[in-house]
Amino acid sequence: MEISVDGVAREVPALHGTMGGLIGELKKDVLSQGRVVLAVSVDGRDMALKAQGEIAGRRVDEFSTLSVKTADPRELCLATLEEVSNHIQPIIDEAGRIAELIDQGKEAQALGRIVPCLEVWSAIVRAAQNISELMQVDLNGVTANNESLPESVRALVGLLGELKAGMDARDFVAVRDAMKNRMPEVSGRIAVQLDALFAAVSAK
Numbered sequence: 001m002e003i004s005v006d007g008v009a010r011e012v013p014a015l016h017g018t019m020g021g022l023i024g025e026l027k028k029d030v031l032s033q034g035r036v037v038l039a040v041s042v043d044g045r046d047m048a049l050k051a052q053g054e055i056a057g058r059r060v061d062e063f064s065t066l067s068v069k070t071a072d073p074r075e076l077c078l079a080t081l082e083e084v085s086n087h088i089q090p091i092i093d094e095a096g097r098i099a100e101l102i103d104q105g106k107e108a109q110a111l112g113r114i115v116p117c118l119e120v121w122s123a124i125v126r127a128a129q130n131i132s133e134l135m136q137v138d139l140n141g142v143t144a145n146n147e148s149l150p151e152s153v154r155a156l157v158g159l160l161g162e163l164k165a166g167m168d169a170r171d172f173v174a175v176r177d178a179m180k181n182r183m184p185e186v187s188g189r190i191a192v193q194l195d196a197l198f199a200a201v202s203a204k
Contacts, residue, residue, distance in 0.1 A: 002065045005030065019063065020056025030070050036134070038076070041067040074204055077131045081198045084124045088191045091117055092184050099180035102172050110175070111167060118160060124190070125153055128197060135201050142196045149193040152186075159186050 003010045005026065012022065019042070027037050040047045042055065043064050055063075094117055101110035128149065132139045142149040159182050166174035 001060055001063060003068075004066075005068045006070055017060055018056060019058050019060055019066075020052070022060055022066065023052060023056075023068075026066075026068050030068065034073070035070040036073045036076065037068055038071040039069040041065075041069075073134055074201060077135055077201050078198060080127055080131060081194060081201065084127045085191060085194045085198075087120050087124060088187050088194075091120055092187050095179040095183035095187075099176045102176040102179075107170075107172050110172070114163065114167065114175070114179075118163070121156065121160065124194075125156070128153075128194065131197065131201065135204055137197065137200050137204075139197075142193060142200050144192045144196040145189070147189065147193070149197060152189045152193045155186050156190060159183065 003012055003022075003026075010026075012025070023040060030037055040052060045051075047055070094113060098110045098113050098117075101107070101113070128139070131137070132142075139149045159178060162178050162182070163175060166172070166178060
């Protein structure tokens with residue numbers, strides 16, 4: 001089997017085992033060098049975690065090539081933070097459009113546009129948590145404007161709870177007010193905290 005890491009051929013002894021064992025060993029080796037695995041490709045096919053699990057028990061000699069792409073965790077986290085931060089202003093803009101739709105009596109259209117906003121927020125919070133774990137950053141120590149990132153997230157969770165309650169009760173006035181007034185304010189607080197997290201990761 002031909003094995004490469006970041007395009008460089010890699011010799012790995014004892015290729016008589018399973019693909020799961022081989023991929024696991026490569027990931028462990030990469031991690032020991034201060035890098036993380038970004039992508040795995042087997043016989044030219046990109047393998048997500050689920051696909052890696054599907055071939056984990058198969059023998060190494062059933063395959064021809066294994067390619068691993070790695071990244072510096074700090075650079076990866078900074079790029080991810082920059083990406084998720086770019087989604088905040090569009091959420092604020094969308095919140096304003098949702099409020100306008102409710103004012104126009106187009107409640108059904110407005111409600112249909114809220115769920116995607118909630119999904120984006122979920123992805124942003126999850127990314128921040130994953131980054132803190134990978135870079136070993138204590139989120140309670142990430143502060144800006146006399147507030148920590150977890151405190152800002154709790155404010156966001158509270159807002160999302162208000163939105164859900166308003167949607168369930170068909171209280172469109174409450175939904176409109178939350179989107180028009182509270183969403184920009186809470187979003188701004190999260191944006192500032194993500195900047196603080198960016199600085200904390202940059203200092204690593």
